[in-house]
Amino acid sequence: MTETLFLTSADVDSLATPAEYVNAVRDGYRQRGxxxxxxxxxxxxxxxxxxxxxxxxxxxxETGAMGGYMYSSGFGAVDAWFMTPLFDAESGAPLALLDGASMNPFKTGAAGAVGVDELARADADTxxxxxxGAQARGQLRATATVRDFAEVRVYSPTPENRDSFAADFDDDLAADVRAVDSSTAAVTGADVVITATKASEPVFDGDDLEPGTHVTAMGQYSPDKRELDATTIEKATYVPDLRERATFDAGSFIQALEEGAITEDHVHAELGEVVAGNEPGRTSEDEITVFDSGGTGIETVAAAYLLYERASDQGLGQTIEFAPASEALTGN
Structure with a gap:
């Protein structure tokens, strides 16, 4: 038998700051690279x-961990459930089982922030x-740790939602955070654009992007759904979290490919290759860049191990027992 730490969502809530998530996830992507x-x-x-x-x-x-996510959404419960198994990368033994719900916006936001840090202009301030929603909030919290923004504009089709979002973050951030009434008003003149939606069709016009803009898209991972139009993809240096995703479930890339705007060679590099220094990120001030973030085990394992270490140090959680296969299968 081996003892494994079980951590509830409440156990891991507030164990790490957005900046600490970003640092852990950045190192995870370096290892991937x-x-x-x-x-x-x-x-x-x-x-x-x-x-x-x-x-x-x-x-x-190098972290010494492996694992990932398994989650369900919908079905009869009409909800979502996130389970995160974490294993020791040396022994293979289970280290922890986490309820991954509360860490989800933070680890996903951290991946987006790493993309911004690697691809956005150093002087980006809008x-x-x-x-x-929760994912947009996670993206802003994390991204605000890698750039000093003076102005943040938020657009959501529901006025009360964008107003509430802006009011909450205007109190929390040094930036001036305000709601705007269209995606065009949000994107025009912005240095960084983050899309975190459930939209099936593009959420802004690529012609509205200024030279030098960076875009992080993280709301869709389905071939028939996209947040970015073909114009945006065609104009941009395109960096996905994983190369395989570009033609697997990155709807914005796949549909631009189907429209003939690009070829498969349009993938510049994986994020990890840029973080590791194996491929360049931004090479000019006028370049438009895109980080297409669909979610991977990289940020999940990096974040989960961070939380596991913190919880272990603080004596949080409860232990459960797992039987090794050599015992369970033979009864010895």
Missing amino acids: EGAPAQPRSKFLRGDPEGMLTSYAAVLP LAVIGS
Whole structure:
């Protein structure tokens, strides 16, 4: 038998700051750029009851951990449930099982922030956020740790949602955070654009992007859904979290490909290759860049191990027992 730490969402809530998530996730992507294994998500859909079961994983050798996410959304519960198994990368033994719900916006936001840090101009100070849900909030919290924004504009089609978002962050951030009434008003003149929506169609016109803008898109990971139009993809230096995702479930890239705006060679590099210094990021002040973030086991394992270490140090959680296969299969 081996003892494994079980951590509830409440156990891990507030264990790490947004900046600490960003540092852990940045190191995870560096390891990926140096050869750490990771693959795109597997996604299984059911029509009756309607729902989705998703999983993805990664091994981070230097961190000493491996694991990922398995989560369901929809079905009869009409909700989502996030489970994060974490294993020791040396022994293979289970280290922890986390309820991954509360860390989700933070680890996803951290991946977006790493993309901004690697690809946005160093002097970027105007941010547009399209979306106002938990993921948009996570993106803003994390991204605000890598750039000093003077102005943040948020657009959501629901006025009360964008107003509430702006009011909350205007109190929390040094930046002037305000709601605007269109995506055009948000994007025009912005140095950084973040899309975090459930939209199936592009959420802004690529012609509205100024030279030198960076875009992080993280709201869609389905071939038939996209947040970015073909114009944006065609104009940009395109960096996905994983190369395989570009033609697997990155809807913005796939649909630009189908429209003939680009070829498969349009993928510049994976984020990890840029973080590791194996490929260049931004090479000019006028370049438009895109980080297409669909979610990977890289940020999940990096964040989960950070939380596991913090919880262990603070004596949080409870232990559960797992039987090794050599015992469970033989009864010895």
